[in-house]
Amino acid sequence: MMTISSAISKSLLADHSQFIGIDLGGTQLRAACLDKDGTILGQKRLPTDTENGPDGVLAQISALIAEVRTNDCRGIGIGIPGTFSALNGTVLNIPALDGWKNYPLAQHLQKEIVLPVWLENDAKVAAIGEGKIGAARDCRNFVYATISTGIGGGVFVDGNLLRGAQGLAGEIGHTRIADASAVCSCGKTGCWESVASGTALAKKMTAAIAANPNGILASLVSDRPPSGRDLPAAIAMGDEDAIRILAEEAFFLGAGFVNLQHFYAPERIVMGGGVSALLPLLHDDIKAVMKDRLLPGFNLAEVVRATLEDAAGVVGAAFFARAMAEAGQLSHGR
Known part of the structure; x- marks a missing residue:
């Protein structure tokens, strides 16, 4: 009996085959259908359902796929912001979402959409996207470092994504400084x-505002939580706390990049x-x-900004699939 996966691999002889990438985020879900050149043929996004657990998110993913799917779609790749088992497509843990413990996402989704489903770490699929059509498309040895709520990464060595034992290579945010x-x-x-x-940056800004509630930074932020987006304006106005915080961020980023x-x-x-x-x-x-620190x-490596922005995840997930x-x-999802 022919499995879904064996049928799909044969069908890829056709150049018009397409794949869907899903970026499962703690606040947003994104889906896009791409052709073999990385052209986005259709894309949708919506806020992640954080109230109804994994089943609620599964329903959202299915709905997004239905909206962007074409007759030439041959499979689904999903970027996961947590740990999973590649043996059976079970999501082991997503720290940013409640209830995501040992949830068989790939199996449930494949039953609904009748297409093969592959899971990969979200930072790794973003690295794939930047390596294929983004800021590293002309580079065989690069590290993609996402500096956001946390820090994650994807590493390419001699043109190959580094996965390591259990596929866990790239947890760069937990290297020691x-x-x-x-x-x-x-x-x-x-x-x-x-x-x-970004979380560390916001904590430092919150502490600075508490220590100097009448300062420039405090006046810019007012009653909302501060973020790195507030620093350029505060620095332009000469705020000493903002200047210090940015200098600390540059130091720690530089130390980590070394x-x-x-x-x-x-x-x-x-x-x-x-x-x-920033x-x-x-x-x-x-x-x-x-x-100063390099042996x-x-x-000295170039340091450049990613070019795909929030599309990196869906682009990379589709190329991964x-x-x-x-x-x-x-x-x-077998």
């Missing part, structure tokens, strides 16, 4: 994520996530830290 003493979301101290993520250079020797570091919007202000100081013999199907890999 010797200068860091803050407690991380993982419960440990000294993690890069604890001092350089670690990535020593681990993987990339030609380029592609910075994604919300904090990447790269024009951070760039020179980041490079100065890297240059002799290493070429195509690669899995073309390689004859069994669906995670």
